[in-house]
Amino acid sequence: MKKKEIYKKILAIAKLIARKKQGALFVIGPEKKFKGTYELLFPQVIKDYSIAEDGMDKIIEKLATLDGAVIISDTGNLLAYGAKLKKSKPVQGYGTKHAAASGITFFIKNSTAIVVSEEVNWIRVFQKGSIILEMDSSERPRPVEDKIASYLSTGDKALLAAAGISVAAIGSAMVAPVMIVGGTYLAIKTAAGLIKKKFSN
Secondary structure, eight states: OOHHHHHHHHHHHHHHHHHTTOOEEEEEEOGGGGTTSEEESSOOSSOSEETTSTTHHHHHHHHHTSSSEEEEETTSEEEEEEEEESOOOOOTTOOHHHHHHHHHHHHSTTOEEEEEETTTTEEEEEETTEEEEEEOSOOOOHHHHHHHHHHHHHOOTHHHHTTTOEEEOOOSOOOSOEEEEOSSEEEEEOSSOEEEEEOOO
């Protein structure tokens, strides 16, 4: 599986979980880099299946609501579920799932963590130890969903501009890039400016 397709699939599952007001933690990254970074909370009945296989969406959705993280390789294989991550980095104002997401993505540089917060039903995406994207569980136009998945897999903000999103400078007060995606509104905050767009229903 291509990284873009992995992100699209996991974000879609994360939205379903958020709509049910449940929590989850997904970690996507190079398989070899996960060695020694987690311990299992449950016996692994399902392991090393491709997330592209028929019916895996529902299985992953159920596994993600168990305690611990669902770990997926950057080639789309389910590596583990119910995994307690050994790397943790506190995120002020957030709980243990966010700390685990921050810690693992800080430790494994080419990894991404997707947290579904049961308290507010929002989805937060971490890379390099920081939140880079926040979104609600609403559906967005397909071209926007594609550009978000492409952005997560490559980090290229030009892909978002290609979706018709314009840039307005707001100064350099912000420290880290954060993209906030709502149902009808998209805002990507960076150190250099604010990219925003409203979508009609």
